[in-house]
Amino acid sequence: MSRATQTALVRDDRTTYEAAAGAAVGLSGVAFVVGLAALVGAVEIGDPVAGVELSVALGAVLLALGLAVVGFGVASRLGFVDAAPQPSAGVVAAVAFTAIWFAAGVTAAGAAGIGTVGRLGVGTVLGGGAFAVTALPREDVGSTVPAGAVAVLCGLALVTGVVGPGWERALAGYNATLFGDTVVPAVVLFASLATGWSAAKAYGGFGARGRNVGAYVLIYLVVGSILAVLVGLVAFVTAKGLPGLLNGVGVGGETLVRWPFLTNGAGLLADVAGVFPALVGTVWLVIGAVLFAVPTGVGAAVFLSEYAEQGRFTGAVEVATNGLWSTPSIVFGLFGAAFLIPRFGNQKSLIAGMLTLGFMLLPLVLITSREAILAVPDEYRDASAALGVSKWQTIRSVVLPAAIPGVTTGVILGVGRIAGETAPILLTMGGGVLPAKSAAPNVLSGFRLSASPPFVSNPALLEATSALPYQLYALITAGLSGNIRNPQEYAWGLALTLLLVVLAFYAVGIATRYYFRRKLHQ
Amino acid sequence: MxxxxxxxxxxxxxxxxxxxxxxxxxxxxxxxxxxxxxxxxxxxxxxxxxxxxxxxxxxxxxxxxxxxxxxxxxxxxxxxxxxxxxxxxxxxxxxxxxxxxxxAESIPAFRYEAASVFGVSVPGLGMFAQTRWDAVSDPVRYSLLPMIHGTVMVTAIATLVAGPLGVAAALFIAEIAPPRVRELVKPGIEILAGIPSIVYGFIGFTVINPWASDAFALNGGSTYLFVGMVVGLMALPTVVSVAEDALTSVPDVMKNGSLALGATDWQSMTSITLPAAFSGVSAAVLLGVGRAIGETMAATVMLAGIPRISDPLVNVFYGYETLTSLIARGYGSANGVHESALFAAGVVLFVTVLCLSLGSQYIEARMRRRLGGAE
Structure with a gap:
């Protein structure tokens, strides 16, 4: 705070500096995007750009960025611009740059053919140097010089062609080889991150504000990449799966809409192989799991939040619920295989799959229902009790209706999660790789009464049945081949169907939440 | 008394x-x-x-x-x-x-793999004292060490991906994002949790493995490196949502006090919000680790399925087998002691993840008490 007296309130001489730093951030972003494109193969690092190879051009950009970043730091240190740096760049930055320069030293020494001890030595010297440069001088130098030097080093390696197209290095003992095609983009990504952060700090004038800007740039980048991955994944699966999914779709004819991929089995006779049995299997699976888990979970939530006294019992239930929530799905599968299968005819069956998924769904329903019931204001209960309404009547006609939005949302999202589960049904439900249409379970008309125990039976529930995620797994383990015309296209169509089923549940769940929330705030 | x-x-x-x-x-x-x-x-x-x-x-x-x-x-x-x-x-x-x-199902395997220490026979010790898993050819042994090594490799890489990215995204949602952006990012991350693991595995099998095989000239495309990254992406939503809950549970008065003193947003985050929510955020990372350990299908589809320890130990360019993929791959064709050994792998998984869950619950309970002012 003592600096406040020395610093002018309005810094009018910084506009050029800020513009330059902002441009450096933008250029780093461009380099990052181009590096990413090169990594996924959208562009080749050998492509000509302005008369030189792309990798050389990128190297030149990194070189310029590195020098610019060092320039920002030096300009601030020499007092040409009015920044507000702190005495040191801080421990976090120092440790990060130590690690980076240690790694750079080890790699460079390894490339030069120095032995293990020598490599560690070079790494230690460079890492120590980076620590000293980062931690000891004022912040404006400490957070620019090491970052800029990294970029300069990387840029030099690319410009001089030490690393470039056609470069390769076998990693002795690792059974892998590094090629320029992957190393150059990785180097560009890394160096542009360093310069981008450093330039963002310079843009903010170092100090608290500079750190703010630098951190925000990184966080926005992280969130942007997560969303990009999400959109990319969905778009990729859609693009790959649409030909299979829409194969033979038409309007008119015997039925109103023909969609053979969804209404056919995968037999030899079908003109278009479809996923009907697996789709029906997934539907029944979800219905069975919901019938078991939702009443149980909601009832338990009611008891826990309305009847039970907070004590050892509720604590134990809570711990058990959270424990069940984090139990791996394959362990549920093992449990179903050991517990349910011997009790339902000693073979993989639809009902074993239903109950296994029901056990998985139970903690999700319980946790969300309990939150929803606890969120109902106590005034509601008090008002009802003041009218002389009994406790159960209050729960039934006041608490539960008020909690229904939360419960519904939780159930739908939970169902979306278990509809895509593969591991539990792999062990308990099985089914064929390419089931024919006749393999679709016919649960409703399958119930049989008999005079001997167990009195009620349903063969459809006791048979191994396919479901969408299981069929995808079975196709992959069969090497994406089978007695159908185009197994690759079929598998992608199947993946897209599964994704759409699950995402539909999520979309409905999220939409329900919005609907009820807006209704609540009206 | x-x-x-x-x-x-x-x-x-x-x-x-x-x-x-x-x-x-x-x-x-x-x-x-x-x-x-x-x-x-x-x-x-x-x-x-x-x-x-x-x-x-x-x-x-x-x-x-x-x-x-x-x-x-x-x-x-x-x-x-x-x-x-x-x-x-x-x-x-x-x-x-x-x-x-x-x-109960794993008892035969623990009996089979008994090893004696100082003349006392300890059941199950053989699973952790040698490294051979071979259910077919003599000597038939059921060591879990190769799979534990695989699980540790995948989980470590996944945590490196999911931890920092998850905490950064949680900070963004809880502290930085304007309301309208938050309403877009939060469901997006929820949907990321909804993408079925077998779809990730399918993309890994058909796209990432061939690409990795080509880009690094590998023998086959299975690598712990990319399995770990995919699993990390799957564990990410868990980290984000739990960490975000922890960050939003820090009372606003604490942050407002800091902002009123003239601190920047980032300063308030690093010196007020994150330290106050530290235990909740670490519980989130623990839960993410638990998810990564238990992730099955992507590992099963992308890994080679050879129960062996890579050499050198930290070689991320091999991808052999994890505990989960061992069970998913082997169950069904296994019987007798072999099947029981798969249950033993399940026991190891279950106990590990349950301990992580209990640990994170303890941490969260402590944080709630502290923020409630009892400590």
Whole structure:
């Protein structure tokens, strides 16, 4: 705070500096995007750009960025611009740059053919140097010089062609080889991150504000990449799966809409192989799991939040619920295989799959229902009790209706999660790789009464049945081949169907939440 | 001294409960009580019958439905209370059954892999004292070490991906994002949690593995590196949502105080919000680690399925087998001790993840107490 007296309130001489730093951030972003494109193969690092190879051009950009970043730091240190740096760049930055320069030293020494001890030595010297440069001088130098030097080093390696197209290095003992095609983009990504952060700090004038800007740039980048991955994944699966999914779709004819991929089995006779049995299997699976888990979970939530006294019992239930929530799905599968299968005819069956998924769904329903019931204001209960309404009547006609939005949302999202589960049904439900249409379970008309125990039976529930995620797994383990015309296209169509089923549940769940929330705030 | 008081407390507690039960029984309508007892008794009988795999299970189950149905019409309040109580015990019973059945099935493998230490035979020690897993050719051994190594490799890489990215995204959602952006990013991350693991595995198998094989000139495309990155992406939503809960539970007055002193947003985050929510955020990372350990399908589809330890130990360019993929791949074709050994792998997984879950719950409870001002 003592600096406040020395610093002018309005810094009018910084506009050029800020513009330059902002441009450096933008250029780093461009380099990052181009590096990413090169990594996924959208562009080749050998492509000509302005008369030189792309990798050389990128190297030149990194070189310029590195020098610019060092320039920002030096300009601030020499007092040409009015920044507000702190005495040191801080421990976090120092440790990060130590690690980076240690790694750079080890790699460079390894490339030069120095032995293990020598490599560690070079790494230690460079890492120590980076620590000293980062931690000891004022912040404006400490957070620019090491970052800029990294970029300069990387840029030099690319410009001089030490690393470039056609470069390769076998990693002795690792059974892998590094090629320029992957190393150059990785180097560009890394160096542009360093310069981008450093330039963002310079843009903010170092100090608290500079750190703010630098951190925000990184966080926005992280969130942007997560969303990009999400959109990319969905778009990729859609693009790959649409030909299979829409194969033979038409309007008119015997039925109103023909969609053979969804209404056919995968037999030899079908003109278009479809996923009907697996789709029906997934539907029944979800219905069975919901019938078991939702009443149980909601009832338990009611008891826990309305009847039970907070004590050892509720604590134990809570711990058990959270424990069940984090139990791996394959362990549920093992449990179903050991517990349910011997009790339902000693073979993989639809009902074993239903109950296994029901056990998985139970903690999700319980946790969300309990939150929803606890969120109902106590005034509601008090008002009802003041009218002389009994406790159960209050729960039934006041608490539960008020909690229904939360419960519904939780159930739908939970169902979306278990509809895509593969591991539990792999062990308990099985089914064929390419089931024919006749393999679709016919649960409703399958119930049989008999005079001997167990009195009620349903063969459809006791048979191994396919479901969408299981069929995808079975196709992959069969090497994406089978007695159908185009197994690759079929598998992608199947993946897209599964994704759409699950995402539909999520979309409905999220939409329900919005609907009820807006209704609540009206 | 303290022992005797706790014992008398305990006795007083039981006595209090007994009196309360007696009062409750005296108050309640005898017919309602009879119905509830009949209903709960038949439910218990049905459960025992199911445990014993008796074909007569349907009889008490039917009796339960009839008694409950009758009671629902005549004595709804009491029956509802009894039934919801029975539903509450389901989670405890399920967890108990999982423990009993998985452990029981794994006993033959633990017996088979007994090894003696100082002349004392310790069952199961052979699974961790040597590195050979071979269920077919002699000597048949069931070491879990190769798979544990694989799980550790995948989980470590996944945590490196999911931890920092997850915490950064949680900070963004909880502190930085303007409301409209948050309403877009939050569902997006929820949807990321919804993409089925087999779809990730399918993309890994058809796209990433061939690409990696080509880009690094590998023998086959299976690598712990990329399996770990994919699993990290899958564990990311768990980290984000739990960490975000922890960050938003920090009282606003603390942040406002810091901002009022002239601190920047980032300063308030690093010196107020993150330290206050530190335990919650670390619980989030622990839960993410648990998810990564238990992730099955992507690992099964992308890994090579050879139970071997890579050489050198930290070689991320090999991808052999994890505990989860071992079970998913081997179950069905295995029998006898081999099948039992798969259950032993399940026991290791279950115990590890349960410990992580308990640890994170303890941390969260402590944080809640502290923010509540009790500590």
């Amino acid at each position: 303290s022992l005797t008081t706790s014992r008398t407390d305990w006795r007083a507690g039981i006595e209090r409960r007994l009196t309360r039960t007696r009062e409750f029984v005296d108050d309640a309508d005898p017919e309602a009580l009879a119905v509830v007892i009949a209903s709960m008794g038949s439910l218990l009988t049905a459960f025992v019958g199911f445990l014993l795999a008796s074909p007569w299970t349907a009889v008490p189950l039917g009796a339960f439905l009839i008694a409950t149905g009758y009671g629902w019409v005549r004595h709804q309040a009491l029956v509802a209370r009894a039934v919801t109580f029975a539903m509450t015990t389901v989670t405890l019973v399920t967890l108990g059954l999982i423990v009993v059945f998985i452990f």
